[in-house]
Amino acid sequence: MSKSTDAPASSSIPAPSRATIVDRLRAAGCVFAEDEAELLIDSAASPAALLAMVDRRVAGLPLEHIVGWVDFCGLRVAVDPGVFVPRRRTELLVRRAAAVAVPGATIVDLACGCGAIGMAIAALVEDVVLHAVDIEPAAVRCARRNLAALGAQVYVGDLYDPLPARLRGHVDVLVANVPYVPTEAVDLLPPEARIHEPLLALDGGADGLDVLRRVASGARDWLAPGGHLLLETSLEQAGAALSALAGAGLAPAMARDDDLPATVVIGRC
Missing domain, CATH: 3.40.50.150 (Vaccinia Virus protein VP39)
Incomplete structure (x- = not known):
C-alpha cells in the first residue's frame, strides 16, 4: 500500500495586516488604535501570537497586561495580569x-x-x-x-x-x-x-x-x-x-x- 503523499496541514498562520488590526481595535473602542496596533505587532513572537493578543485586546483586557509591561516615566515596567496598571x-x-x-x-x-x-x-x-x-x-x-x-x-x-x-x-x-x-x-x-x-x-x-x-x-x-x-x-x-x-x-x-x-x-x- 502506498503511503499518502499529502503534506500535513501547515501550522503557519498568516499575519494580519496593520490596517486590519487597527480596524478591529478601533471597532472595539480603542481610542489610540494605531499606537496599540504597533505595540502589539512589535510584541508578538509569531502571527498566531499576534492574533491571540489582538483577540484579547478586543475582548477588553488591558493592553499592558497583554504585552506584559507599561512605559512609566520612560521606564519599561513589568505588569502582570491582575495587577494595577500605573497611570x-x-x-x-x-x-x-x-x-x-x-x-x-x-x-x-x-x-x-x-x-x-x-x-x-x-x-x-x-x-x-x-x-x-x-x-x-x-x-x-x-x-x-x-x-x-x-x-x-x-x-x-x-x-x-x-x-x-x-x-x-x-x-x-x-x-x-x-x-x-x-x-x-x-x-x-x-x-x-x-x-x-x-x-x-x-x-x-x-x-x-x-x-x-x-x-x-x-x-x-x-x-x-x-x-x-x-x-x-x-x-x-x-x-x-x-x-x-x-x-x-x-x-x-x-x-x-x-x-x-x-x-x-x-x-x-
Whole structure:
C-alpha cells in the first residue's frame, strides 16, 4: 500500500495586516488604535501570537497586561495580569517625591503595586534605600522582579504592618498611590480597570479617602524629622486630603499638573 503523499496541514498562520488590526481595535473602542496596533505587532513572537493578543485586546483586557509591561516615566515596567496598571498622571507623584529626596534617602512606597513609583524615583535620585509594600501577593511578586536590581525590600501586607521596626523615625520620603475612587463610583470606571484590576487598588471607601487617612494617621511614626509624605488624589478631594494631613500633625501642601491632569498632596513632618 502506498503511503499518502499529502503534506500535513501547515501550522503557519498568516499575519494580519496593520490596517486590519487597527480596524478591529478601533471597532472595539480603542481610542489610540494605531499606537496599540504597533505595540502589539512589535510584541508578538509569531502571527498566531499576534492574533491571540489582538483577540484579547478586543475582548477588553488591558493592553499592558497583554504585552506584559507599561512605559512609566520612560521606564519599561513589568505588569502582570491582575495587577494595577500605573497611570501616566502618577508621574507627578514621582517628580514631587524625587524633588524632596536626596541621594541615599530612605524611601518607602506603600500600596506599591508593580513597584513602578519606587523604580522611577530610584532612576532620578542616586543610591536610595527603597522599601515597598502591597497587600496583593500578585503585585508583590511583580514588584520584586521590577525592583530586584535596586536591592529593594518588598513586603506583602497592609500598609505599615509588614515594615521592619528599624525604619520607625528613619523614613525620609513616604510615597503612596493608594486607592481614592469613592465606592459608588467604582462601577463607573472603564471595564479595563473594574474587571481586570484588583478592587482593593481602586476602591477608596465612601468618599474615596479611607486609605489615605490611614496612611496619614500613621506617617509621623515612620517619618524622619523633616521627612515628607506624598499621596496622589483628585483635585476634588484635595481639600479633605489636606485636612487629613494637617490633622495627622503634618504641614500640608498641594502640587498640581493640569496637563496630566494630576494632584498630589504633601505632608512634611
